[in-house]
Amino acid sequence: MEYNAKYITEDIKLSCYEDRFFKSDIMFEHHMLIWFISGETKVVQAEGTYLFNKGDIFLIPRNQLATIINYPKDGLPHKTVVMHLTADWLCNYYDKVGVKPQTVVSAQIRHYNNHPLLESCLQSLIPYFEMTELPPNIAHLKITEAVSILRSIDPDIDSMLANFEEPGKIDLAGYMEKNFMFNMPLERFGYLTGRSLTTFKRDFRKIFDTTPQRWLTQKRLELAHYQFVEKKKKPVDVCYEVGFENLSHFSFAFKKHFGYAPTELLASGS
Template identity: 75%
Template structure:
């Protein structure tokens, strides 16, 4: 994978993946506003799958799990302008505003398709990526402008951007049953369920009578079998969507569990 990035500041970058494919499971610790210049991305969350391409603008809120799959398209790299909306900067923005947000009812990505105000704001950043001497306050001005536009476009966005709470202790069983397909370190699963790593492992053993690693592989293989048998998806797509890092490991684990390769099940479904 050939990756390059140019920065105005650490909060604003022009990101480019030159390879044909890139996949990562991510928990974002900052809100991310993204404008697509070229390429294509599939973002898989527990309850939804999104496809974004040239011209799309979207906001990924912090502390959300997602599988990101990037594709170049028509010979063009996967290229985006990314603006991080940090908690520190948002605290400054909302200081003095009488806003008492409630925790969002569900996790989702906010899509602002080809909106002229946001596009104009983000497009105005492009010349700065080629400059050596950048005005010191330009990033702050542009991020403030973007936040103001987001608030104009979606009156409920304050419930997300002005919410500075950290994850509290929640039901480990409910959370893991919904998010097992994301391949994250155990420390992050612990953080998202309001637990230290030690407490997470202890509570997990008590709830599931096995280790997290064994349980996760079993759940991912069960989901993979369902996706192949019932949804008739391709093994490569299933591999990455259920939490495996590469096709060879997925195929080996699947055959060990079910006695045949995922390609056998797929070929059977399409009549080979």
């Protein structure tokens, strides 16, 4: 995989993947505003799968688990402009405009395709990536412009951007049943459920009567089996969407668990 990134600051970058695809299971520490220049991205979250292409503009909220799969397309690399909206920056911004912290209403991905003001704002960043000396404070001004546009076109955006709460202790069983397909370190699962790693493991065993690693592997393989039987998906797609890192390990684990390989299951048609 050949990856290149150019930065205006650490919060604004031009990202480019030249190879066949790139896959990552991540938790978004910051809100991310993304404009697609070329390529394709599949974002798999607990509530659904999203597909983004050239020209799309979308905002991914922070503290969300997702599987990201980036593909080049039509002979062009996967290229995006990415703007991080950090909690510190947003806290200062909302303090200055007199908006108090809010309780989040919805933490789902938001789409802003074909909006001329927002596209113009993000497109105007392109020349800055080629400059060695930048105008003072340009990143702050551009992020301010983007957030101002978002607030003017999305009446509910403050409920997301002006929410600065960290995850509290929540129902562990419900959260894990919803998010088991994301290949996150256990420390991340603990953080997102409001627990230390030690408390997470202890509570997990009380609820599921097994270790997190064994439970996660079984749940991912069961989901893979369902995807093969009901959705007729290809092994290479299912492998990454259910939380495995490579196809050979996935196929080995699947056959060990079920007694037959994914290709055999698909060939049987059952």
